[in-house]
Amino acid sequence: MKRKILIIDDEPFLLKVLLVRLKHWGYDALGAENGPDGLVLIRQNMPDLIILDKEMPGMNGEDVVRLIRRDPALKQIPIIMISADVENIEACTKSCGIEHYLTKPCEPEDLLEMIQMQFLREKNTEIS
């Protein structure tokens, strides 16, 4: 069964190339251009992983994380945060309780490695 990954990024071009990349890598990829749309898709599709842009107009990445973590049904979904704000991303993920992040522009290999690591851990927890 294909793993379902939801990407929320306000940059439509990046969203598009990333969706191509993830599908190329064999994942079931979904995309949303803003937080509210993203949350709707999360509830509809219950993705296995969420790739979330930190800087978005209106509801930003941190707000989305808070809403997901507040929803018991959603709070278990792992999140990878990506950001062009190299200075603040680390502090931001720590305060949100997110383990992984990537800075833009990121190498495709780094992204793949991070996704695989996430799913591997999940598998491990399932086994154990």
Add this chain to the structure above:
Amino acid sequence: MTDTNTPLTPSDASVKSDIRQQAEKKAALCPEHNICLSLKETRVLIHEQRVHQIELEIQNEELRRVQAELDATRLRYFDLYDLAPVGYVTLSETTIIIAANLAASTLLGVLRNTILGNPISKFILKDDQDTYYQFHKKLFETGEPQACELWMIQNDGSRIWVHLSATLAQNAANEPVCRLVLVDITERKRAVEALRTSKVHLQAIIESTADGILAVDNDGNVIKANSRFAELWRVPESLLKSCDDKALLAFVLEQLSDPKTFLEKVQSLYKSDVSDMDTLIFKDGRIFERYSIPMLTEGIISGRVWSFRDITERKHAQQISQALCIKENQYRELFESGSDALLLIVIGTGKIIDANRMACVLYGYERDELLTKLSTELSAEPEETTRRMQDALNQPGKVFNIPVRLHRKKDGTVFPVEINARAFLQDGETVLLVSCRDITERKRIEAEIKAEKMNSEAMFESSPIALFVIDEKTNIVRGNGRAVDMFGGSAVAALQHRPGNALGCVHSSEDPRGCGYSPNCPLCPVRNGIQGLLANGGEINGVDLPLDLIRDGMPQKVWMEIGAKFVQLEGRRHVCIAMVDITERKRMEEALRKSEERYRQVVEGTADLITVVDEKGRLTFANYIAKNVFGLDKEQCLGLFAIDFVHPDDKERTAKWFRECIDTKTEKVSFENRLVNRETGAVIDMLWTSRFNYGDDGQLKKVDSIARDVTERKRAEVALEKQNTLLTTLLNNLQIGVFMVEVPSGKPLLANQASFNLMGRGILPEAQARTFSKVYDVYKGDTNEPYPNDEMPIVVAMSGVSKYVDDMTVVRPDGTRVCLEVYGSPIKDSQGNTWASLVSFQDITARKEAAEAVIQLAKAKNKFISVVSHELRSPLATIKEATSLVLERVLGPLNDEQKEMLDIAKININRLGRLVNNVLIYQKMDAGKMLYDFLENDVNDIIQEAYRNIILATPERKDDLVINLVAKPPRIKCDKDKIFQVILNLISNGIKYSERGPIVIETRLNTHEIEFSIRDSGQGIYPEELEHVFMPFSHGRGRKTGGTGLGLAISKEIILAHNGKMWVESEPRKGSTFYFTLPL
């Protein structure tokens, strides 16, 4: 009574016609008028009528006679009663006056009609009213006539002594009345009193006199002898009382040393009218003066008065009152003729009741006038007089001798008197007989003689000059205290010695016989002088002679001023010598002479003008400088007015100053003015220091002045003033505020215009070191927090330390704020003591604003960089992702050309990514936000790691890399990642800028640091570019490969953060060597 008894005059016509009318009226009423009578009856009736008429006339005549008698009696009565020489008063039993005659009312001094109805007691002296009452009572009780004498008072208050005799009578109402006869006997009483007093006085005089008095009648019988007589002659009272003259004479003769002569004298004097005086000498040594005066009674010799005076003790005593006679006139004569003033004084009141002619003469009063005086009024020592009188009162009978008492004449003159006084009782009062002798002249002579003697003695003794007298043998016979001092303190030792021996003359010890025997003595001027005087008389006045005397065991030259005079004493030739040791004076004179010499040299040698002007301002002295100043020789100046040399413009001011100095009694004062040199016309500024000398009367005597030519100084002052003005102008035109305070008071000394402009205030009186912050409204930075006073540069600088601040805000009085940059500096004197604190400050409001703008700009830049780099990242990420997708052939196969183009795109995307990253890093460093992690590291490890990284990235240049490191270097505290970055960057650059050739990486250990160097053999850097190498975004001219332009800038920042140094050495076309150091 008299009114009703006034007799009518019979011829009074009006009265007569009245009676006639009355008679006619009566007749008309009579009924007989209507009776008709016959002729015969009528004739009888007429006859009867006529007889009756005659009868009536005869009766009438009788009546008139009685009337006339009555009138005569009444007149007689009037004479007897009213004009009687005595007063008649009728009194009721209750003593009310019911009648009084004119004499009585005259006696009492009141009108008769006002006297009636008054009680008689109203006219009787209060003290005597009781007497009168007894008298009145007795009259009414006994009915016997009574008489008494008492004091009555007249209406005007004067007293009259009245004899009263009273008889009892009855008035018309048969009531008992008292008929009183008043006789004024005041005069009689006075006469009696006076007589009595006079007698007592004389008695007292006789008794009080110090003389013994014996009055003997022509038969030699003793008439009177006073107690003093008995006392003097020591006659027992019994003998005196026996009046046995013979016994008395025998007793008297017994005591005399020469009774025979006495007896002869007495006998010869008897019956003669000669007054005589001689001296009796007693066997017991007493000496009496005897006076003998014939006693005259109405011009006939009735006896003789002998008076004796004990003059034994009369050396100092005064002759007591003269002997007296028995009869009043004789007493008076004696009293009056006394050569001494005699006064009779009532002790209790001090009233003078009698005085003799001499007393009048002595005190300068008329006798009547004198008798109104009190004894104290005659005395110039009234208290003493009163006290003495009291003594006399306590010791009656004692004769007091007061050698000296000061009395006062009428004209106020005070003069000395010698007083003898004796108190005695007279009529219940103690009376003092005082005999006074004017001893003015005696006193004066006594005083003069005494003073003269005293003066001479005192002069001789107290003279500061040694005085001594030498006799013919030139021995000292007398010397005063000073002379004795000079002789070595012993009068005994000096007397009967020659002066040389006494004075301790050196030459006197040269011969055992002493003074006068030495071979030197013939030359002795003292000896020769004395001998000359002894031989020829005369005197020698003050000669200064040096004597060789032994003083304190040492021969010394002693200067003596010697004067000598020949004197004849007790018939012998003497010389009186006066000697003054003037050694000290000589020494002083010498010193003075030297001092004067010095003074003269000072005066003449000084460069200052020295002048003396008199009280009018005329020059009385000037030193030689006068020539330079006044243009006249110093002698020419004398007598000229100093003011005439003063510059015309200063004349008034100088004259005023001179006057003020005198008016205020100024003594020392300085003054400046200008003088004009008469020779050259030059104007000279002079500074005078003058001393005004005043005499005891406060008048100016002279003015001593020292004046200095201060023209040069004045010039310098003017120059200084100019400079000062320049500085002041400069200071006030300076746009920097300057404010200076005194240390340690903190009192503001100076504030320039700019400081006023900046602070909006100048020097405020309340400004003090502790209050600057408050007084000038100073705040810290932009806050409203008052600037801590102790941190203010002006306060800090007061302690000698400079301080700079730029965070001071002053709120001006108008409310505007100004930011100030303030430098505080201590101002020190040559000893390094801070005496003032100075602050200079300027408005940095604009600069602060500019700095703020810069900060804002930097912030904006950072924000911009941040935003730009972030905004670049997102599209960069998209391009990169898209490119990667194509290159990975995810979207289908690529031909070689397509792949090559996309590879180029990918390289540049990566480069852009690095650029964005470096921009962010540099911006972070620039903002000081880069965090370092200093830990101990082995630098060789870091280099090796970089080397490995480079080889991985550029394996083709592996062989060119040469590493030459210090073995086992000390571990260094550094941020490993950052240093790694620097090394990596430098090696990359070396590779980048050299196509081939070695890249040498070396380390070197210096004393305090490790030096790293990375040398390439590339194109090198042109000298003009060397300084820009480490600037951001600068690239070498021959750049080939794209760098960010930030690598070296970032590297240098990192090294500087490690307190290291970084530099480059380069030669174009030969290569560059980059160095950096890290401290150990």
